[in-house]
Amino acid sequence: MTNPAPDTITVDADRLWRSLMDLAEIGAYDDERTGLRGVNRLALTDADAAGRRQVIAWMEDAGLAVRVDRMGNIYGRREGTDPTAAPVLTGSHIDSVATAGAFDGCLGVLGGIEVVRTLDERGIVTRRPIEVGVFTEEEGVRFGTDMLGSAVAAGRLTLGYAHGLTDRDGRTLGDELARTGFDGPADVRLDPPYAYVECHIEQGPVLAENGVGIGVVTGVQGISWQEITVHGRAAHAGTTPTRLRADAGLAAAEIIVRLRAMVDSGEYGELRATVGHLTVHPDLTNIVPARAELTVDLRNPDDAAMARAEEDLSAFLRELEDARPGLTLSTRRMAGTAYVPFDETVQKVIAGAADDHGLAHISLLSGAGHDAQEIAALCPTAMIFVRGEHDGISHNPREYSTPEACARGVDVLATTLLRLADQD
Amino acid sequence: MTNPAPDTITVDADRLWRSLMDLAEIGAYDDERTGLRGVNRLALTDADAAGRRQVIAWMEDAGLAVRVDRMGNIYGRREGTDPTAAPVLTGSHIDSVATAGAFDGCLGVLGGIEVVRTLDERGIVTRRPIEVGVFTEEEGVRFGTDMLGSAVAAGRLTLGYAHGLTDRDGRTLGDELARTGFDGPADVRLDPPYAYVECHIEQGPVLAENGVGIGVVTGVQGISWQEITVHGRAAHAGTTPTRLRADAGLAAAEIIVRLRAMVDSGEYGELRATVGHLTVHPDLTNIVPARAELTVDLRNPDDAAMARAEEDLSAFLRELEDARPGLTLSTRRMAGTAYVPFDETVQKVIAGAADDHGLAHISLLSGAGHDAQEIAALCPTAMIFVRGEHDGISHNPREYSTPEACARGVDVLATTLLRLADQD
Secondary structure, three states: OOOOOOOOOOOOHHHHHHHHHHHHOOOEEEOOOOOOEEEOOOOOOHHHHHHHHHHHHHHHHOOOEEEEEOOOOEEEEEOOOOOOOOOEEEEEOOOOOOOEOOOOOHHHHHHHHHHHHHHHHHOOOOOOOEEEEEOOOOOOOOOOOOOHHHHHHOOOOOHHHHHHOEOOOOOEHHHHHHHHOOOOOEOOOOOOOOEEEEEEEOOOOHHHHOOOOEEEEEEEOEEEEEEEEEEOEOEEOOOOOHHHOEOHHHHHHHHHHHHHHHHHHOOOOOOEEEOOOEEEEOOOOOEEOOEEEEEEEEEEOOHHHHHHHHHHHHHHHHHHHHHOOOOEEEEEEEEEEOOEEOOHHHHHHHHHHHHHOOOOEEEEEEOOOOHHHHHOOOOOEEEEEEOOOHHHOOOOOOOOOOHHHHHHHHHHHHHHHHHHHOOO | OOOOOOOOOOOOHHHHHHHHHHHHOOOEEEOOOOOOEEEOOOOOOHHHHHHHHHHHHHHHHOOOEEEEEOOOOEEEEEOOOOOOOOOEEEEEOOOOOOOEOOOOOHHHHHHHHHHHHHHHHHOOOOOOOEEEEEOOOOOOOOOOOOOHHHHHHOOOOOHHHHHHOEOOOOOEHHHHHHHHOOOOOEOOOOOOOOEEEEEEEOOOOHHHHHOOOEEEEEEEOEEEEEEEEEEOEOEEOOOOOHHHOEOHHHHHHHHHHHHHHHHHHOOOOOOEEEOOOEEEEOOOOOEEOOEEEEEEEEEEOOHHHHHHHHHHHHHHHHHHHHHOOOOEEEEEEEEEEOOEEOOHHHHHHHHHHHHHOOOOEEEEEEOOOOHHHHHOOOOOEEEEEEOOOHHHOOOOOOOOOOHHHHHHHHHHHHHHHHHHHOOO
16 A cells, blocks of 8 residues: 555544444434334434434534524535635535435535544644535435435525425425424525535445445436326236236336336447336236336436437337227326536546545446535536445445445545645 | 027016115125225125025025035025936025125026026926025135135035135134024035036126127136245345346336237137236335235136146246346245036037027136036036126126126026926
């Protein structure tokens, strides 16, 4: 191993790990399926509010000046020598899905605070301010729109839209902000930072497969979600001749098989296609399904290839309808975001920092959505991915990155932030 | 229309219809999905017991000598001039699924009673006795084994097995027989009748499609039910490269598509294949399914072709496992019955009766199971099918056969029974 370059900084791995484990106790539950301790900290629940208070306490202990905006986004600011310079922003989120682990989002927030503690200990002063952000409702599980806090901060969605969103019990996000005390006074529109760098677990198997611990993220692939409903005709399995059937379940199966063939064809670039949700009705052994419902999740780093995939899928659905009397298919768009490329200069700073720490790294796309894709509209942005165990499983109590892996990712974050904060 | 042949008899269509409608009031409920009045008369519930008492009252009014056996099977006997001659048996069942119509099973039982009433009115005496049977738990919905009463009467299943079966609340069939007062004293093993003829609604679209009202049933096709469980690996839809996936839902879809290809190939005779039950887990839009569960319902009138289909399906499952690392497939046999051919002589008597009534008819296989397939082990057996509306929908409050269709079917039953009962 080479000696680290002079302007690298190394964080306190134990202190980082303790903060991850301490935060994971807030909203913890015993997961019956896995036998593990999981985290359930849906946005703006009491558990999330308790987690936010803990994070603010840690920020204040680290000397950060904390402000909360009207979306409940939290920013902790460490001044630089030039307080008029745009700050370097880092951060992520601490809200979780209902059956989560300790790392998703939290690593970026607690990693940012750990960087500040380390700079303080070393007496390092930067030219630009450094801010650590905590964005509200990144998961989108409670109020139905993901990357919500960062999207409003970046101006893609309005505050009114966000405040009016309701959870399944009919409570609005605006009311829940007030109830938890996180309807802050700060303006929600973020003044463009100098740069944004987010450290996050990979939530996938690519780093492990490549035998490296660090990923330099080149962008977030486009996402297209739609729900397809197939209406056929219920029929008795024993008495209905095959040619008289309108089998909704068969049509759903043909769509799934076709999607895989589209992926394998290579004609749609790096398309990924997933049917994760699938139900048939009436769901009885001896009844031909009258109805099937499935979701199609498409990902693509190439917007043109994505559009082509969507069109060809639509054409296939029309073909199915034409070929099978009695079948009707309808689709509903659930979500769609374009490919977000990250800034190449920031990627180079991250890669250089990893090199100077002697850490092997690769460049890769993000398959999942992140706050960084919203903040990228405001300033040069990129992400650092940290390797996960168990094929990078996430949104599950089995989610796990080693203390070593977390610390090395935050080392790279620290050096990256330091270098960016000293730029003119 | 030609004049009916001299030894045909025509039943009272109104009286038959009234008895069907009266019996349908016992266990009736308002079906929310269809907005129609349905029937819920699961075997040996209070509703079924009330229906049984009504049927016994009608039998006694028609002068039948009623006996109940240890399975709760009910027989009403009309003596012939030769009381030592084996009787001609007709009948069916009055238990229902939870969301039934008025006709399934009931037409055969009430049709049999209507034949006796008509013979009495005409003063017709037959050589052989005629018996009308009501078999217990034909549907198999409550205690899990269909054609149960007739299977025990025919000796395929034992009384001990049947009495020990439990419903989902843990109540045994034996206890429910006692509770409802239908643990009769008669021996359950049926002395072989001279012949058995069962009139039943088709529960399928073939008669309507052929523009005829009467079907002469040539047999009951073999049935094979199995449950397939596919174990794969949960993975994030965005972050997991396609080549690293073990997608249980995709494998399920490939099985469904392959089954249809097998049917269409024509290599398995008149194979019908249905996947009616299909679930994936965790059933989330952005998670590759870790597990899929599906049922495969195969029907075939050719046992050799059925065995070939089952073998080739098994081979395909092994191929899938071999081709896709990380996938494992397991199967569980749920049910399997061989093809039951009906007696050609009895079919000819039925066809001749239909001809003599001037009624168009076709021969067809039964896709569904019936008590007749059990009684066929004891004596020459065949069935008469009556046309249903709405593609022959059954096990649904929309199940419907017109008063005319029901009466014409029971006319054919009456003439068939009369002719068989006068044979030496």
